[in-house]
Amino acid sequence: MSSDYLTSRVTLGARLRELRAEGGMNGKGFAARLGWQASKVSRLELGKQTPSPSDLRAWADAAGRPDVAAELIGRLNGLETSYRTWRRQLSGGHRVRQEVAIAETARTRTIRGFEVALIPGLFQTAEYARHVFTANAAFQGTPQDTEGAVRKRLQRQEALYEPGRRFRFLVWEGALHVLVCPRAVMAAQLDRLISIIGLDTVELGVIPFSAELRRTPAHGFWIYDTRLVIVETINAEMWLDDADSLTLYERAWDWLAEAAVYGHQAHRLIARARASLDLS
Incomplete structure (x- = not known):
């Protein structure tokens, strides 16, 4: 089992x-x-x-x-099943999946993640998450339980402040520009992302549009310690714990990390994305 x-x-x-x-x-x-x-x-x-x-x-x-x-x-x-269709997994709403994520995070010391088009859930503001959950439920045709899901997502974020944990995340620069929410909400989300850079438990890298890559961004994935990879596709989520899959996704993460920028350089890319929102 x-x-x-x-x-x-x-x-x-x-x-x-x-x-x-x-x-x-x-x-x-x-x-x-x-x-x-x-x-x-x-x-x-x-x-x-x-x-x-x-x-x-x-x-x-x-x-x-x-x-x-x-x-x-x-x-x-x-x-x-390790191949979990979203329609089946979300048949009881998004809150269910968020509770599973809380349990999985609690038993993990280091999470490595990569996102192509979204801000990672662990770093999302409530308003940004609200728009993501609402849109996804509409797309998948699953129950709308947005407020419960948002509360659970924010509960999961408490792990960011626990000593001894590591959250090493990469985001494609495009994720800083994709508008899945109103511009004002996106501005607040990018401000939140900037504040995340200062946390001792977080290492946030941004892969610039101009970076030379050995591995092109294909889809998001999260690696939990060295025991589990969770991969999201349009119709399903795969939970992979075999040695070959773990090795392959760890290599993908390492190759993408080579092209990422951190610290002040990442801050500059996030700030540039925020300025492009032109809220004046």
Whole structure:
């Protein structure tokens, strides 16, 4: 059983526990309402047992929240494969995926990432993230749970301030200019990116348009320590933990990093992008 499967199951269990607690029920009372053994409720909440779709529907009903049954089943569907279509993974909304990201970040010391057209989620402002989530849900035809997703994305960003962590990110210069939001929102986002450069835990490189490259930018990817690569495409997200994939993506990151600029030079490119917004 893969580590991402187990992590996702723990996250699902935490969501079940949250729903039970919102109804003011303890584990024993909740089990009695369901007609289950208390040990089953405990195993599901701790992520030690995989629920069935009927278990999740019963849980939602017992918690007085039948409206979340589809969300819970969407989470269950996302457990089973390393090739996860967005329609399937986001069937319960973006908040689900953000909770998985929080859990994965918590068990990682060093994250390396590369983004072609977006500011990395760990560095996004609430307003920028709001526009990204809204547009993506419309494109994928999945539930709009923008505010919950934004809150979880900002919660994940707390890791940026934890000593001992490293966040090494590369962005293509084009990501500083792509307008997925109004210009004023983009201006605030670029200001935020400049402030990120000063964090001890963050290393931010910008790959200029003019850079000579050994590896052309193709798609975004994130590397978690040396155990997992997450790759995003238009229709799916791939979770890769085999040695060959890890080696290949680490090489891609290293080659792209060779062309990046940092510190004052990165600051200058970000400032130039902000000036081009012409907000006067």
